[in-house]
Amino acid sequence: xxxxxxxxxxxxxxxxxxxxxxxxxxxxxxxxxxxxxxxxxxxxxxxxxxxxxxxxxxxxxxxxxxxxxxxxxxxxxxxxxxxxxxxxxxxxxxxxxxxxxxxxxxxxxxxxxxxxxxxxxxxxxxxxxxxxxxxxxxxxxxxxxxxxxxxxxxxxxxxxxxxxxxxxxxxxxxxxxxxxxxxxxxxxxxxxxxxxxxxxxxxxxxxxxxxxxxxxxxxxxxxxxxxxxxxxxxxxxxxxxxxxxxxxxxxxxxxxxxxxxxxxxxxxxxxxxxxxxxxxxxxxxx
Amino acid sequence: xxxxxxxxxxxxxxxxxxxxxxxxxxxxxxxxxxxxxxxxxxxxxxxxxxxxxxxxxxxxxxxxxxxxxxxxxxxxxxxxxxxxxxxxxxxxxxxxxxxxxxxxxxxxxxxxxxxxxxxxxxxxxxxxxxxxxxxxxxxxxxxxxxxxxxxxxxxxxxxxxxxxxxxxxxxxxxxxxxxxxxxxxxxxxxxxxxxxxxxxxxxxxxxxxxxxxxxxxxxxxxxxxxxxxxxxxxxxxxxxxxxxxxxxxxxxxxxxxxxxxxxxxxxxxxxxxxxxxxxxxxxxxxxxxxxxxxxxxx
Amino acid sequence: xxxxxxxxxxxxxxxxxxxxxxxxxxxxxxxxxxxxxxxxxxxxxxxxxxxxxxxxxxxxxxxxxxxxxxxxxxxxxxxxxxxxxxxxxxxxxxxxxxxxxxxxxxxxxxxxxxxxxxxxxxxxxxxxxxxxxxxxxxxxxxxxxxxxxxxxxxxxxxxxxxxxxxxxxxxxxxxxxxxxxxxxxxxxxxxxxxxxxxxxxxxxxxxxxxxxxxxxxxxxxxxxxxxxxxxxxxxxxx
Numbered sequence: 001x002x003x004x005x006x007x008x009x010x011x012x013x014x015x016x017x018x019x020x021x022x023x024x025x026x027x028x029x030x031x032x033x034x035x036x037x038x039x040x041x042x043x044x045x046x047x048x049x050x051x052x053x054x055x056x057x058x059x060x061x062x063x064x065x066x067x068x069x070x071x072x073x074x075x076x077x078x079x080x081x082x083x084x085x086x087x088x089x090x091x092x093x094x095x096x097x098x099x100x101x102x103x104x105x106x107x108x109x110x111x112x113x114x115x116x117x118x119x120x121x122x123x124x125x126x127x128x129x130x131x132x133x134x135x136x137x138x139x140x141x142x143x144x145x146x147x148x149x150x151x152x153x154x155x156x157x158x159x160x161x162x163x164x165x166x167x168x169x170x171x172x173x174x175x176x177x178x179x180x181x182x183x184x185x186x187x188x189x190x191x192x193x194x195x196x197x198x199x200x201x202x203x204x205x206x207x208x209x210x211x212x213x214x215x216x217x218x219x220x221x222x223x224x225x226x227x228x229x230x231x232x233x234x235x236x237x238x239x240x241x242x243x244x245x246x247x248x249x250x251x252x253x254x255x256x257x258x259x260x261x262x263x264x265x266x267x268x269x270x271x272x273x274x275x276x277x278x279x280x281x282x283x284x285x286x
Numbered sequence: 287x288x289x290x291x292x293x294x295x296x297x298x299x300x301x302x303x304x305x306x307x308x309x310x311x312x313x314x315x316x317x318x319x320x321x322x323x324x325x326x327x328x329x330x331x332x333x334x335x336x337x338x339x340x341x342x343x344x345x346x347x348x349x350x351x352x353x354x355x356x357x358x359x360x361x362x363x364x365x366x367x368x369x370x371x372x373x374x375x376x377x378x379x380x381x382x383x384x385x386x387x388x389x390x391x392x393x394x395x396x397x398x399x400x401x402x403x404x405x406x407x408x409x410x411x412x413x414x415x416x417x418x419x420x421x422x423x424x425x426x427x428x429x430x431x432x433x434x435x436x437x438x439x440x441x442x443x444x445x446x447x448x449x450x451x452x453x454x455x456x457x458x459x460x461x462x463x464x465x466x467x468x469x470x471x472x473x474x475x476x477x478x479x480x481x482x483x484x485x486x487x488x489x490x491x492x493x494x495x496x497x498x499x500x501x502x503x504x505x506x507x508x509x510x511x512x513x514x515x516x517x518x519x520x521x522x523x524x525x526x527x528x529x530x531x532x533x534x535x536x537x538x539x540x541x542x543x544x545x546x547x548x549x550x551x552x553x554x555x556x557x558x559x560x561x562x563x564x565x566x567x568x569x570x571x572x573x574x575x576x577x578x579x580x581x582x583x584x
Numbered sequence: 585x586x587x588x589x590x591x592x593x594x595x596x597x598x599x600x601x602x603x604x605x606x607x608x609x610x611x612x613x614x615x616x617x618x619x620x621x622x623x624x625x626x627x628x629x630x631x632x633x634x635x636x637x638x639x640x641x642x643x644x645x646x647x648x649x650x651x652x653x654x655x656x657x658x659x660x661x662x663x664x665x666x667x668x669x670x671x672x673x674x675x676x677x678x679x680x681x682x683x684x685x686x687x688x689x690x691x692x693x694x695x696x697x698x699x700x701x702x703x704x705x706x707x708x709x710x711x712x713x714x715x716x717x718x719x720x721x722x723x724x725x726x727x728x729x730x731x732x733x734x735x736x737x738x739x740x741x742x743x744x745x746x747x748x749x750x751x752x753x754x755x756x757x758x759x760x761x762x763x764x765x766x767x768x769x770x771x772x773x774x775x776x777x778x779x780x781x782x783x784x785x786x787x788x789x790x791x792x793x794x795x796x797x798x799x800x801x802x803x804x805x806x807x808x809x810x811x812x813x814x815x816x817x818x819x820x821x822x
Contacts, residue, residue, distance in 0.1 A: 090371035102561040105554035178662035178691035264380030
């Protein structure tokens with residue numbers, strides 16, 4: 001049981017940062033961006049390039065991955081999403097799926113479809129009664145918690161953070177109160193890119209690196225964001241843990257391959273009965 | 287060569303049926319269905335399993351596939367009460383993925399990833415291979431014609447006008463007193479029925495199906511057909527479906543001539559091309575290549 | 585002669601598909617309170633939103649202190665000293681009261697503390713609930729936050745869309761009193777109001793808008809006595 005809880009926490013940690021990125025982008029731009037999975041993959045591959053091709057240390061590879069991902073996701077806004085700012089959210093959803101497929105295919109073209117990995121020291125799992133974990137996994141959880149704390153501080157105490165929360169809450173009102181929402185939008189993309197890039201590295205540590213790795217996270221991330229209330233980064237953090245736990249429990253009691261269905265089921269139930277999630281305001285109706 | 291072209295044309299036929307069905311659901315009432323692959327796959331497996339395991343005749347299995355899909359379609363369409371467009375898209379995508387997972391995992395029934403061989407075919411044995419290909423092509427296009435006829439009639443009829451009203455504005459349609467939900471369910475179910483038929487036709491044509499034939503990518507291809515043709519426009523999407531198939535096959539052809547690109551890379555290039563085209567069409571010609579004609583009073 | 589600070593010339597605006605606001609010639613002078621009344625759907629909200637920069641101007645000009653603002657984005661217009669308070673969705677519900685006021689002070693952060701104090705004096709209720717999420721406040725309190733936000737930047741002109749909407753009669757009087765006193769401190773006011781009688785009583789001039797066009801205008805006291813206005817727009821039967 002402890003193992004399930006730990007694995008759930010780990011799962012949650014892995015999707016927490018992308019969930020924050022996703023929910024903030026959704027809150028400000030009002031559409032679900034399904035390309036975030038592809039950018040997690042970008043982060044993973046960028047980290048791999050830095051780590052195994054350039055031979056850099058993990059921490060430096062992380063920074064490299066974060067910067068590359070932020071740049072590319074910002075580019076996707078400039079090229080694709082910004083010109084479509086006034087489009088409906090379904091159109092933007094479809095376009096974001098197209099972007100996801102394009103990015104994933106480009107990665108596949110460059111790196112091939114084989115499974116790759118980071119240059120990590122093999123560590124022995126630590127056993128504790130019936131419970132096992134590795135140091136790497138603890139690192140992941142620790143780093144994610146640190147970054148979540150950092151993001152919380154930025155959002156709560158900095159001018160930019162407050163402007164982001166305000167713009168996500170009410171775009172037009174932010175404009176008329178004098179906030180330059182274009183800057184806020186750019187900052188949100190950048191922050192999202194940094195978070196997604198780091199997540200890519202963490203995925204590379206926890207699992208493997210292959211072109212579809214990010215896409216598989218898209219639905220759990222979306223579920224976590226909806227569960228926590230769209231636009232609420234704190235909600236996304238809690239939502240991630242809950243989704244992570246739900247997946248582990250499902251894997252334990254049903255077949256492990258049904259884990260991916262959990263996200264969909266959570267999404268369907270929430271959207272039907274409580275679309276504002278746990279911490280959102282009742283507003284996302286038709 | 288002729289065989290190849292006939293085969294391509296047959297595949298175009300399947301896409302046309304799916305696109306017409308999707309257009310019924312989306313173009314006429316605004317319900318977004320990203321679960322096409324799920325309905326297609328359900329139809330394929332239902333018909334396949336009924337003929338192989340239960341010994342049903344081909345035609346009966348085909349119709350059963352359609353009917354089962356209708357039931358699923360009606361259920362899924364209930365979701366549209368509470369779900370706005372983008373969420374409905376995601377949930378229907380979820381439906382398709384869950385269908386695929388079940389097909390993959392419950393291999394005691396479906397044979398899982400190994401694939402389900404289906405050797406039952408209409409008129410099997412009575413024609414040589416080449417003639418059979420032509421026969422099946424004609425069969426598929428008869429169905430295409432039928433589906434086109436039905437969806438066009440629905441579009442032009444007063445029923446069709448109601449559906450367009452629903453697409454334009456929920457509130458308006460509701461204040462007109464029509465039972466929005468009732469129409470939605472009906473339309474969705476009819477669309478699902480046709481998708482099931484398409485799936486069954488596909489299954490008995492390729493004679494071996496597996497869950498990986500029914501991925502989200504397929505749903506994207508069908509959406510592309512509708513987008514190219516201009517949502518709401520049935521004639522346009524027939525051309526759209528052909529265009530999409532040409533792109534898919536065109537890139538396959540390219541592979542035969544350019545030897546140094548392997549199949550995997552080709553697949554990636556194909557997807558990049560389709561994705562870019564989709565974005566370009568949405569960006570620069572969102573009304574499609576053949577925009578919906580202004581609705582004329584009959 | 586009071587100087588005109590806001591003026592619209594042959595203003596047309598609306599959303600895709602048609603103009604809602606047609607050929608509007610309107611002006612506000614410094615220290616004036618100007619009210620726009622009219623039936624529902626007349627375009628009053630759209631007119632105010634156009635001046636604030638949220639609805640694009642299709643034709644015509646809007647000048648503020650002799651500078652054209654019709655092509656500026658809303659945040660730039662706000663920076664010039666024009667404070668727009670929408671009728672609905674006029675607060676940041678997920679932020680606290682004090683955070684809302686902070687957002688209000690965005691273009692004048694140096695005076696943040698000083699102005700917040702003044703706003704709390706004006707609305708003592710809000711001071712008690714400084715750290716509460718605005719979404720949890722009552723309708724009346726939210727209106728106070730909305731107006732308070734606008735006051736944080738010493739605006740030159742307030743654009744108010746139905747400031748009394750949804751308020752109890754007692755609060756309506758209080759709201760109008762506050763608007764009056766703010767005006768006396770040198771802030772011009774252009775407001776749209778459904779509560780026509782009370783609004784006209786405290787205004788200097790008024791416009792009557794119907795079907796997107798100005799039907800009548802003049803000193804508020806005159807319009808209050810005008811028979812046609814009384815019957816059609818003030819709900820007073822003769």
